Each structure stands twice: as structure tokens, then as C-alpha cells.
Amino acid sequence: MRLISPVALRQYIAFRGFSYSELGVRSDNSKSLIGHLATGERTATSPDRARRIAKALDVPVEALFVPEVSTVKRDTRHRAGVPA
Template identity: 45%
Template sequence: MRLQSGDTLRALMNQKKFSMARMGRYADVSQSFIHRLCTGEKRSCKPRTAERIAEALDVPVGLLFVLNESPNGVRNSSNQKISA
């Protein structure tokens, strides 16, 4: 899933008092991975990671993330092609 805005993620983490280390533990990823998301160095993650981040911040997943588009069309979080 693609992160819409690292700034939004960082602002929500600050509002909810989540350090990058704490968010990493909650989402089961490294602190540096969360840092790279916040700075824009990394723009995407696995759907389960996106769900855990949103859950930790008590926001809908769609507020922070959108589905990645593949060259063959849009795929859902189970990596199944969505027919138009």
C-alpha cells in the first residue's frame, strides 16, 4: 500500500504520542522503516503493516494509505486483480 503523506503520518504520531520506535514495535517493523515512511524515503508497505499503523493511530487505513497500482491494473490488498 502506498502512503499518501509522510507529513500526515508524522503529525498523527506526534498527536497520539507515538515515537518512531514505539510505532515500529506496534507495526512489527523497524524504527528506521517508520522513519523512512515519515521522511518520504519509503513510500509503500505491506497491507498488514498499513493496517497496524492505522490501528495504532485509531484512524481509517484510507486516511493514510491507498492501494498500489500495478502495470496490469489495480490490485486489492490480497494482490488479486480488480476487474473494471
């Protein structure tokens, strides 16, 4: 899932009075993952990690993350046995 805004994540962390390390422990994620998301160095994580972060912050996951949607169009005709 893609983080909507590192600023929003930092604000939620500050509002709860958590450090990156404490949020990492509460969400069963690493301190470095939390730090990278909060600084914008990393913009995405797995849906499971995103849910755990949101739950630890007591916010809906949609307040922080949106699903990543692929823009790649794949030609599936060959896979389905249809000649190209």
C-alpha cells in the same frame, strides 16, 4: 500500499505522542520502516504493515495509505493457450 503523505503520518504520530520507535513496537514494525515512511524516503509498504500502522495510530488505513495499482498491461493470451 502507497503512503498518501509522509506529513500526515508524522502528524498522526505526533498527535498520539509516539516516537518512531514506539509506533514500531505498537505496530510490530521496525523503527527504521516507520522513519523511512515518515521522512518520505520510502513511499510504500505491504498491506499488512499498513493496517498495523493505522491500527496502532487508531485511524482508518485509508487515512494514510492507498492501494498500489499496477499500470503494466500484461499479455495473457500465451498463458491461456491462445496463440499470439
